[in-house]
Amino acid sequence: MSWKNLLKWGFFAALLLLGARYLWVHSEDFSKMVEIRPVFLPFLLLTPVFFIGLLGILNKTLVEAFGVRLTFLEWFGLQCITNFGNYLLPLRGGAGTRAAYLKMKHNFPISSFLSTMGATYLINTFLAGAIASACIVRIGDRVEHWGVTLALLLGASIGLLLLMIFPFPFRFPDRGFFQKANLV
Incomplete structure (x- = not known):
């Protein structure tokens, strides 16, 4: 058996052991799952898959803008691995995994990856x-004063976000304070 296969199986065994430990430590949480009505189970199980699929399609579309075509297994699997890595690794490590895969498999530049991210x-x-x-x-x-305040704050933040996405042309005046401050 080669080192590569040994490393794969060792990693798989470590994940299985960590999963078993998690189930053992949090067994009381899983006993509460019996209280969930079966009608809601398909919704609870399919919602994460739906969002993973949406993010995968978004990433596939963004990467295609740079000329890289991903198959279904690549874009869906890559998003699953990215989400899994984000849960396990610090500092959004799943994104690093996605960057490494795209770099090795499709020679996708890191600067383009950062643009898509x-x-x-x-x-x-x-x-x-x-x-x-x-x-x-x-x-x-239902809550009058908090609803208006929070709606105004969110409206302002969305407005700033839209200004970042669609900036309007602005030019400093050619004279006065702006010229002295070398802003022109």
Whole structure:
């Protein structure tokens, strides 16, 4: 058996042992799962798969803009590995795994990867802000002063995000303070 196979099986065994330890330590949490009504189980099981699929399609689309075509197994599997790595490794280590795979398999430059990662964060932030704004407006019917305040704050943050995405042309005046401060 080669070192590569030995390393693979050792890593797999370590993951199995860690999973078994987690089940042993948190067994009381799993006893509460019996209380979940079976009607909700498909929804609870398919929701994470749906979001992994959406993020995978987003990453596939962003990478295709740079000329790299990913198969279904690549974009879906890569997103699964990225999510798994983000749970296990510090500092969003799953993204590093995705970068390494794209670099080795498709010779994808790290600068282009960082561009796709930045675009992903902007899109996620915008969508989360829009969903949160809708929720706050809905909650605002029940709690008057907090709903309006939070809606204004989220509206301002979404406005700033839109300014980052779609900047308007701005030019400093050619004279006065801006010229003295070398801002022109």
